[in-house]
Amino acid sequence: MSNEHVTEPEVNETQNVSPLDDFDTAETVSTAPVSDDSILDFDDDPLSATSVSKKSLVIFFLIDTSGSMKGKKMGELNTVMEELIPEIRRVGEADTEVKVAVLTFSTEVRWMYSTPIPIEDFEWARLRASGVTSMGAAFKELNHRMSRNSFLNSPSLSFAPVIFLMTDGYPSDDYKEGLRELQTNSWYKFGLKAALGIGQEANDNILAEFTGSKDTVVHAYSGGQLAQMIKIIAVTSSQIGSKSMTLSDDTNHELGEEDVFAAKQKLLGQQIQELVSTQTDGDDVPFDTGW
Amino acid sequence: MIELEIGQEVEMEFGGKAKVLSVIGSGGQGIVYLVRFNGQKWALKWYDINKMAKPAAFRKNLQNNINDGPPSNKFLWPKYLTKEAEDGTFGYIMELKPDGFDSFVDILNTYKLEIDPLTGRAVKRPVKFNTLGAMVTCVINIVNAFRQLHRAGKSYQDLNDGGFFINVNTGAVLVCDCDNIAPDGSNFGIGGKPGYMAPEIVRGIAQPNVQTDKYSLAVVLFKLLFRGDPMEGEKVVRDVCLTESSELKHYGQNAVFVYDPNDDSNRPVRGIHDNIIKFWRIYPDYIKDAFIRSFTTGITDPSKRIIENEWQKLFIRLRSEIIQCGCGRTNFSSMFIHQNEKTFKCPKCGMEFVTIGFSNRDYRTPLYLGCKFYSCEIIPESDDFSAVAGELVENKLKPGVLGIKNCSDRQWKAKMPDGVFYDIAPGKGFPVWQGLEIDFGEVKAQI
Numbered sequence: 139m140s141n142e143h144v145t146e147p148e149v150n151e152t153q154n155v156s157p158l159d160d161f162d163t164a165e166t167v168s169t170a171p172v173s174d175d176s177i178l179d180f181d182d183d184p185l186s187a188t189s190v191s192k193k194s195l196v197i198f199f200l201i202d203t204s205g206s207m208k209g210k211k212m213g214e215l216n217t218v219m220e221e222l223i224p225e226i227r228r229v230g231e232a233d234t235e236v237k238v239a240v241l242t243f244s245t246e247v248r249w250m251y252s253t254p255i256p257i258e259d260f261e262w263a264r265l266r267a268s269g270v271t272s273m274g275a276a277f278k279e280l281n282h283r284m285s286r287n288s289f290l291n292s293p294s295l296s297f298a299p300v301i302f303l304m305t306d307g308y309p310s311d312d313y314k315e316g317l318r319e320l321q322t323n324s325w326y327k328f329g330l331k332a333a334l335g336i337g338q339e340a341n342d343n344i345l346a347e348f349t350g351s352k353d354t355v356v357h358a359y360s361g362g363q364l365a366q367m368i369k370i371i372a373v374t375s376s377q378i379g380s381k382s383m384t385l386s387d388d389t390n391h392e393l394g395e396e397d398v399f400a401a402k403q404k405l406l407g408q409q410i411q412e413l414v415s416t417q418t419d420g421d422d423v424p425f426d427t428g429w
Numbered sequence: 430m431i432e433l434e435i436g437q438e439v440e441m442e443f444g445g446k447a448k449v450l451s452v453i454g455s456g457g458q459g460i461v462y463l464v465r466f467n468g469q470k471w472a473l474k475w476y477d478i479n480k481m482a483k484p485a486a487f488r489k490n491l492q493n494n495i496n497d498g499p500p501s502n503k504f505l506w507p508k509y510l511t512k513e514a515e516d517g518t519f520g521y522i523m524e525l526k527p528d529g530f531d532s533f534v535d536i537l538n539t540y541k542l543e544i545d546p547l548t549g550r551a552v553k554r555p556v557k558f559n560t561l562g563a564m565v566t567c568v569i570n571i572v573n574a575f576r577q578l579h580r581a582g583k584s585y586q587d588l589n590d591g592g593f594f595i596n597v598n599t600g601a602v603l604v605c606d607c608d609n610i611a612p613d614g615s616n617f618g619i620g621g622k623p624g625y626m627a628p629e630i631v632r633g634i635a636q637p638n639v640q641t642d643k644y645s646l647a648v649v650l651f652k653l654l655f656r657g658d659p660m661e662g663e664k665v666v667r668d669v670c671l672t673e674s675s676e677l678k679h680y681g682q683n684a685v686f687v688y689d690p691n692d693d694s695n696r697p698v699r700g701i702h703d704n705i706i707k708f709w710r711i712y713p714d715y716i717k718d719a720f721i722r723s724f725t726t727g728i729t730d731p732s733k734r735i736i737e738n739e740w741q742k743l744f745i746r747l748r749s750e751i752i753q754c755g756c757g758r759t760n761f762s763s764m765f766i767h768q769n770e771k772t773f774k775c776p777k778c779g780m781e782f783v784t785i786g787f788s789n790r791d792y793r794t795p796l797y798l799g800c801k802f803y804s805c806e807i808i809p810e811s812d813d814f815s816a817v818a819g820e821l822v823e824n825k826l827k828p829g830v831l832g833i834k835n836c837s838d839r840q841w842k843a844k845m846p847d848g849v850f851y852d853i854a855p856g857k858g859f860p861v862w863q864g865l866e867i868d869f870g871e872v873k874a875q876i
Contacts, residue, residue, distance in 0.1 A: 182711055182760060183563060183760075184708070184711050184759075184760055185560075187539065187557075187656040187707075187708075189538050190538075190656050190704065191701050226453070227542065228455075231590070232534040232538050232590050236736075242533075251548060258553075286669065293701060294666065295661065295669070296669060296671065298670055298671075325670065328672045329671060358672065391634075392634050395677065398674055416431060
């Protein structure tokens with residue numbers, strides 16, 4: 139029989155090669171081998187298999203729920219987010235398990251659920267607006283949770299997360315301090331960052347500080363635009379985030395690390411700008427008028 | 430015009446209009462719609478030409494493919510082009526996926542999501558092959574489809590798990606997304622899907638061609654049989670986060686097969702890659718060796734990659750080595766006890782299976798009630814792997830007596846216990862016995 143062909147994987151439990159950069163990964167490859175050496179003592183049904191191992195992608199939504207979001211903005215946002223979930227479900231295909239985590243910030247900072255939820259099971263809990271805009275606190279909380287010991291604890295491989303910030307106003311706390319903390323986080327560094335400013339008050343420069351470039355910042359001035367922009371950013375970023383690098387067309391030389399560094403973030407910027415330029419919805423009444 | 434509206438009419442190149450009914454799905458290059466054209470329902474793929482490098486050349490290539498027609502009926506081939514819209518956008522229509530086919534992605538996931546129309550909730554429905562025979566037949570069909578395509582001088586370019594529909598009951602295969610197919614040597618901008626792309630494409634030093642198709646085909650076959658990624662093992666998982674540079678490293682510059690016999694740095698990890706660990710124990714050596722070759726020497730030397738004809742022979746052999754035991758256990762002969770040179774034994778119930786040796790193979794084939802052999806196995810010039818030539822059956826008039834029925838259209842000769850060869854006409858049969866010899870013409874067989 140084929141006893142002699144059985145190859146047991148050698149998984150080294152103790153050795154820990156320093157992983158790429160500083161993703162906090164002390165216990166990365168620590169799955170204990172189960173002892174099943176007897177050839178007939180394992181499920182040898184060639185038709186029974188589990189799903190292929192998937193890479194994990196967490197999409198973080200950081201949503202401003204301060205008092206100024208009250209009314210039409212929040213109503214629009216809640217509706218779009220409900221509609222968005224089924225659209226994101228499709229992007230994972232067989233390779234990626236997509237999860238969603240929603241962090242809201244007003245006077246307080248709060249997660250919608252205590253852990254990222256698989257997109258198949260995710261249900262949007264309608265948000266309400268009140269209080270001030272503690273964006274710095276939100277950045278600190280995000281930094282705290284974007285860790286192998288917390289929200290990014292998938293035992294298998296992960297893609298860098300998608301982080302999508304939506305706000306309509308100027309931070310009421312020291313956002314710079316929060317951002318400085320966040321910027322030390324490797325998941326943030328490699329993550330796909332995009333931001334949406336809602337209405338006149340939102341400051342695109344602050345948003346660009348958060349995303350690292352102006353390309354991934356867009357602005358919505360009306361309800362129709364808000365819906366469009368949220369969809370464009372969320373769908374595009376989760377598509378790019380869940381697919382890994384794609385080849386550029388005009389490469390005539392062997393790619394090096396510098397060629398691919400932040401390739402996804404750049405691609406996201408390009409695609410967002412392309413899509414935004416084709417969608418102009420001027421007929422809507424701006425958020426900030428008619429109050 | 431990136432997106433079409435429901436109800437919108439799109440003009441076809443040679444007249445008539447296709448009316449958009451609903452969205453079927455979206456991909457990297459565009460969106461697929463359900464449309465009505467000439468009283469029939471079709472799928473319309475509508476391109477986002479902003480994402481195309483050379484839309485005019487792409488359209489011309491599509492036109493050529495439509496004119497050439499599909500290499501075989503295993504392809505959901507582009508049928509008609511639309512007119513170009515004012516802004517240059519266009520699309521093509523193709524036949525719809527027939528009922529009874531599931532996507533390869535669903536098979537890899539082991540389920541598909543169906544939306545309950547009342548609640549809007551997603552419900553999981555299991556998707557798996559019904560029989561081992563259907564699964565191996567599916568593999569043979571995939572390999573054969575690409576053999577036909579490559580023989581026509583074309584390459585698929587973007588071979589990945591999204592490219593197939595599969596009937597899990599029969600193993601029938603339909604190759605879809607045929608719009609990037611191009612003459613070998615040309616490329617209209619598609620790179621491929623990560624994980625399926627040949628390392629030289631990932632590294633940026635080659636464009637898709639027939640040789641890179643062969644690499645991608647090996648990945649598809651590996652995923653189907655071993656249910657995992659051939660390059661994702663310990664080495665890759667240690668990176669925790671698959672950034673662009675780790676992708677370049679693990680799938681391009683330093684791709685290491687999880688079961689590379691000379692490099693154990695990237696073995697599958699228990700708890701994450703359990704499928705691969707399990708199936709590596711099940712498949713026979715000649716299958717594993719073919720994957721080892723594809724993913725070791727085949728990484729750096731594209732000419733060492735397994736050619737489709739070779740895969741086809743290996744999987745036809747694998748199909749002939751499936752044993753269905755009376756106790757219900759169905760597996761490859763590699764998972765039965767090799768009792769002696771000529772007999773296999775079921776490790777579960779102890780039932781023994783005699784084998785038959787064909788003059789055109791250097792391995793013996795197990796016999797069991799219901800086992801079949803095919804035209805290509807007994808006629809040297811035949812490439813027909815789906816026409817049943819013979820089957821092991823029970824004599825309807827003498828219950829308990831097993832024999833081989835001639836299901837082919839040729840006359841055979843078989844040696845009976847009296848030592849004499851008798852003619853066996855199509856539709857007739859003969860008993861299986863210790864000294865049985867069969868003369869199929871050029872190919873002979875012996876118990």
